[in-house]
Amino acid sequence: MDLSIIAQIVVSGALMGLVYALVAYGFQLTFATSKSINFGQGELVMLSAFFSLTLMNWGLPYWAMIPGGIVFGALMGLVVERAAVRLALEQKSEGWILLTIILGLLFFSSAENIWGRDDRPFPTPIPSDPINILGIDVTPVEISVAVGVFAIMGLIELFKRKTLLGKAFEAVSADRDAAELMGISATGTVKLSYALSGAVAAVAGILVSPITTVGPTMASALILKAFSVAVVAGLDSGFGVVVIGLFLGALEGLASLYLGSGWREAPGLVLLILALAVRPTGVFGKTAIRKV
Amino acid sequence: MLRVDDLHAGYGTAEVLTGVSLEVGAGAVVALIGANGAGKTTTMRAVSGLLKPRQGRVLLGGEPVEGLPASRIARLGLAHSPEGRKVFGPLSVEDNLLLGGYPGLPRFFGFKAKADAELARAYELFPRLKERRRQAAGTLSGGEQQMLAIARALMAKPKVVLLDEPSMGLAPVIVQEVFATIRRLKAEGITLLLVEQFAQSALDVADYAYVMERGRIVTAGTPAELRRDERVLAAYLG
């Protein structure tokens, strides 16, 4: 097969993989502070995309819509934190997995009934005519995905490293009790992490929508791959999700090329199960010390 | 400055504290001593809010704080350097110190400039921390981690400092260094409640001491009085 076609597929796959990485990064944010993740995160991606589309239908320009979508995502993250995660932790149960799944289902059904089941185009001012870079066709929309992913991840990493609140975030994930003793509210930090995670989901929704179109099921495949990326990379390495996301995206492109497009989802799922077998804490993850 | 009245607390079905009362005056160093399992650490945790008291009062500067979340109590001016040091392992030494000053610092930017004086004081107190300020706290030796934990507790200029077992697990030479530090803090007029297993050393620095046994205070007095008390030695060596 022509090498340039393969290169083409690897590059567009990898660019898509960055979106998986971004959603997986959202899992890491909440896992760090509360050891929980939102199983309904895909629905947050989808809801935020729908909401952003609605904002534009109301006449808001694209660039003005973005902050609105992000704020919406953050608010939804807070809803998940209160109605699923904190509620389950108050009951001292592992019920948060079930409750986040349930909330996701509720969001999904609401979207179906509010916006309909059909896929809709998501207008963007960024052109989608391919430009040729080193023999590979890339669309500006695809490039905007990469730029957006790195921008938001970079911003959050800067926040974590350069501001005191960000350092407090890290402190809570290192030692919850000790952080409380420094005057840092652990529950407040968990809330913050869910708001950030929701905002990240919204950004992911806004970035992929021009490519995938917007519909209730737009994120159901995406979220599975984000899970894979998070588990394979480990739930505590921001660098790891980018590497694994790029890798998985490329692998997927190749799988659909050689095995047929129906097998597109398979590599991520197989990779996840393999990763658990070989290195359960993830390729870039840290091993925990058991305590009695 | 700190008053504890009839404090009850425990875990699950076990009631560990059965009515602890004590008082720490401003500028005083008060020691809480007793054998292991007597409830000293539980007392500290119940005072600082890590453990919710079941009954009793905790007054910080006259204000009741029992039942508040630990982060609130910390912001009201109580610093607790916990048992086992609990430094933030992945963060740098300097970040650990800055987080110690969290209550009084701006949340986003400029916090480092504002904490400058306190940082300088911490480094002056523990020059070794200055050398290692960029190093991850988890890679420090046990003694250095203890220095960091003490320095971190002082960063917010608290009204009262609780030091829980600062000598735990340290080599004897380091233990002496830790006590030398406590003496310096005392000289600076810092109000301290010190939990110590090393009764002798604790009595050397304290103005007043309480002896705990099985969840309650069994005796109290000045170090001179307690040294003459047979029960103190008995509480330790049986």
Added chain:
Amino acid sequence: MTAADWKRFLLVRGAEIAGLALLAAVPLSVTNPFALGLLTLLAIYGILLVGLDVTVGYLGQVNLGQAAFLGIGAYAAGITVTSLGGGMPAALVIAAAVCFVLGGLLALPALRLEGPQFALATLSFGALTTTVLNEWESLTQGAQGLQVPRPPLLGVTIDAAAFYWLCLALLAMVWISMRNLLSSRWGRAFEALRDSPIATDAMGVSAYGHKVIAFAIGSSLGGLAGGLYAFNFQYLQPQSFTYELMVILLLGVVLGGRKSLWGAFLGSALIVLLPNLLSNRLLFQLFSGIGLAVAAFAAVQGLRKKTAQPFQALAPVAAMGLLLVGSLVVTNTEDWRKAIFALMLFSVVVGLPEGVMGFAAGWLSRLFRVSPPALPAPAPLDAVLPARATDGSPLLELHSLERHFGGVTAVDGVTLTVRAGQVHGLIGPNGSGKSTVVNVISGLYAPGGGEIRLHGKPLPRGSLYRVAGAGIARTFQNLQLFGELSALDNVMVALKGVFHTPLPLVLLGFARLEERRAQAAALALLELVGLAQQARTRAKDLTYGAQRFLEIARALARQPELLILDEPAAGLSHPDVVALTGIIRRVHERGVTMVLIEHHMDVVSELCDVVTVLDGGRIIAEGDPETVKRDPRVVEAYLGASPEAAHEAAAAGG
């Protein structure tokens, strides 16, 4: 049998037999194919949910793969019949076997970690299954669907009623064998490892191995149900076995009540009736109204008794209220199906976490006052804990043992010998490394360096389970009991040398005699620690002191070569400390070698033959208790440096 035994038998078994007879009699009077179809589905989902309950209820793990196993079983059975020309029995066996193997293969990696990874792995497995069923067209016909004939059984054509009876018979068989399994040592191990996987390993019961087997069994029931599903519908499509079905299955288990066969059955009834409920608007409104009333009642109860936080109490009310409003406003309920499931599940998970059965069980047992079966007489202690010869030969040898955590050296070259028959005290100030030493010996931590030998042979490193197998038992400083199990069951989990019946015979109910013997042996050990009267009490409801003693009895059930007691007196009241020394002395008399970590010096001097003192991860003294107590280094380690030394240090340091 006593009167109480008869009463229990009639009530418990009677309810099951009556239920079965009633269900079996239905086709004799009802010929409506729709009703029969629902009942058949009820039996099939019953099997499926009993299997799901093994992981969700007993293991306490969120399993999102059961729908996939239903699909795999269905396709395996279908392909057996269509491509391999097998009959129905062969198809069902193959369906169950394929899922048993696949379930085991999935569980091997997925159950190594606790937390969300397991749920994620099963979720991915489900998605992968759908992909494979869709894409492997040569085998499954893909999206076009697979036609499955219902072959005659033993030459007899199976009509709807006969097929229903077949499903019901299989449900009854599954019911009985799962009851046998779950009331055997297997079921106990499943529950134990949910409460404390660490203690399960330390009692020589591999937490990991049991989890994998439990998951494989649950999956094989999913496969069996799948086989029946295939012959019931006779047409299979990959999209029948997706995530949405999985959520409905979870709803069934949670609403019915976890850890209960009746709960699984109730749950399957709910799943079967749900689509019909949603298609009838009036029925749905009625149902929502009842749901709201129940939720409101529970919320008021919870708030009044202060068992629930306000948000927690009100959330289910809000959800059910929303459902009621929805049922009045929305005309096409089918469109909102998922939201309706979500609101119902939410209310149940938050408001009724024990499920209907969990709620009803307590109520029913109060109503009928069924007493548990009488316990056998305790076995003679000589049989349970044979007295050992105590020749004082070296039993456990540590050589230059080391362990670091980050920059901190917790154990710094410890060398010591524990001799057979002795009580060896390990003391030292807080943080001196005692607990780390025993955690390294017992396999919780791998040593950073050095050697550990038992009877001169190297001990396995870094595995609680294998160290337990080598003959070392331990207790935990922070109690690690199986809180939900009774005191008796706690001891029975650890019991060594009693259980020999292989798994298939356990399923057939051949483990009862062995179970009685085990109860007798466990009772003897409970008697030894003075807890025989509380044998039936749940461990988490025991007093703190009793919990400490129970840990000792449980460790003794291992018939250990060496028993490690990690601060058994911590937090005990004075009378309990006296009782503890009595227990340790009685155990010592039976020749059990012990390592005793303790802070109470009075306990140490009273019990120990030899004492080793640690400080800063090193040994600073060793000898008989009286000598050690007077050693100036020990006094210094305990009470701190003398004033002069401290002042010198201050002068030098400051």
